[in-house]
Amino acid sequence: MRLTVLAGGIGGSTFLRGLLKARPDAEITVIGNTADDITLFGLRVCPDLDTVMYTLGDGISKERGWGREDETWVIKEELAAYGMEPTWFGLGDRDVATHLVRTQMLDAGYGLTAVTEALCTRWNLPVRLLPMSDDRVETHVVVDDPDNPGTRKAIHFQEYWVRLHAEVTAHKIVAVGQEKAKPAPGVLDAIAECDVLLVPPSNPVVSVGTILGVPGIREAVRETAAPVIGLSPIIGTGPVRGMADKVLAAVGVQSTAAAVAQYYGSRAAGGVLDGWLIDTSDAAQLGAIVAAGIHAQAVPLWMTDETKTAAMADAALTLAEAVRR
Numbered sequence: 001m002r003l004t005v006l007a008g009g010i011g012g013s014t015f016l017r018g019l020l021k022a023r024p025d026a027e028i029t030v031i032g033n034t035a036d037d038i039t040l041f042g043l044r045v046c047p048d049l050d051t052v053m054y055t056l057g058d059g060i061s062k063e064r065g066w067g068r069e070d071e072t073w074v075i076k077e078e079l080a081a082y083g084m085e086p087t088w089f090g091l092g093d094r095d096v097a098t099h100l101v102r103t104q105m106l107d108a109g110y111g112l113t114a115v116t117e118a119l120c121t122r123w124n125l126p127v128r129l130l131p132m133s134d135d136r137v138e139t140h141v142v143v144d145d146p147d148n149p150g151t152r153k154a155i156h157f158q159e160y161w162v163r164l165h166a167e168v169t170a171h172k173i174v175a176v177g178q179e180k181a182k183p184a185p186g187v188l189d190a191i192a193e194c195d196v197l198l199v200p201p202s203n204p205v206v207s208v209g210t211i212l213g214v215p216g217i218r219e220a221v222r223e224t225a226a227p228v229i230g231l232s233p234i235i236g237t238g239p240v241r242g243m244a245d246k247v248l249a250a251v252g253v254q255s256t257a258a259a260v261a262q263y264y265g266s267r268a269a270g271g272v273l274d275g276w277l278i279d280t281s282d283a284a285q286l287g288a289i290v291a292a293g294i295h296a297q298a299v300p301l302w303m304t305d306e307t308k309t310a311a312m313a314d315a316a317l318t319l320a321e322a323v324r325r
């Protein structure tokens with residue numbers, strides 16, 4: 001069975017571990033979000049690609065959910081001693097090696113797809129990991145400028161997320177460069193040729209939204225013969241993890257399972273979803289989702305361990321067969 005998954009960082013990676021447990025023999029292609037990427041100290045950092053790679057390659061820090069296990073921070077300390085900014089982004093020594101390899105290959109003219117394939121070779125990934133695009137797309141967030149009251153400024157998503165903990169109002173989310181970006185090699189085929197396309201509980205705006213926003217990708221999702229099944233990243237009115245609710249507000253979407261389903265939209269009504277899984281505690285929202293033209297089911301969605309996540313993945317694949325046209 002060929003499965004394609006549009007994944008962000010931590011939520012997407014956690015879901016993928018459950019999917020692999022549920023379907024160990026499936027051929028899985030992950031289309032990873034690259035709009036979180038940032039260049040720091042001359043190094044290109046790809047947080048969502050690295051989180052998938054480290055998680056499925058068993059190198060991830062389980063405590064942090066990002067970066068490496070058994071990490072040390074000497075380079076970070078030395079950079080701070082030189083007064084180098086930013087100091088708010090945690091670059092671990094092991095992680096820096098990944099960024100050195102990536103940056104060296106990019107500078108040699110390789111595209112991000114080839115670089116990602118080379119990095120993943122070391123990690124023996126059980127999936128094929130593709131960046132959404134080889135072109136640069138960077139999410140920036142428009143916030144109030146504390147130094148000039150009454151004015152606003154755009155900051156990199158990582159500064160909003162890591163330095164400001166998404167605690168300030170995001171007036172606007174802008175994926176810089178997205179309109180000129182092209183889907184990376186293999187991305188459109190992976191969407192057209194899979195048996196089921198899955199949208200895991202990643203951030204619908206700055207992870208899945210930025211993938212769908214690459215010209216050609218949303219259209220390919222709408223046209224694929226495969227059922228498109230999503231899992232809600234929101235339970236109750238809060239995100240399963242992370243701060244999805246903060247960026248949903250920026251795009252005027254309520255932080256509920258039904259509102260996110262409507263944000264993605266049913267395929268029949270011009271959106272991308274055929275089916276949507278919500279948590280059992282949100283079952284009262286099923287009617288609204290079905291009324292929006294999306295098949296829906298309420299199952300436990302807390303990814304507290306791999307067995308529970310595997311059950312969610314299984315439920316998504318079962319719903320896919322139920323809605324297959």
Ligand code: FO1
Pocket residue numbers: 008009010036045046047048050051066067088089090091095158161162
């Ligand atoms: N997240 C943090 O909250 N603090 C950090 O210092 C941090 C560093 C970091 C370094 C490499 C990397 O791949 C990810 C890192 N993240 C950090 C997570 C990152 O901000 C998020 O994984 C995504 O960008 C949002 O999904």
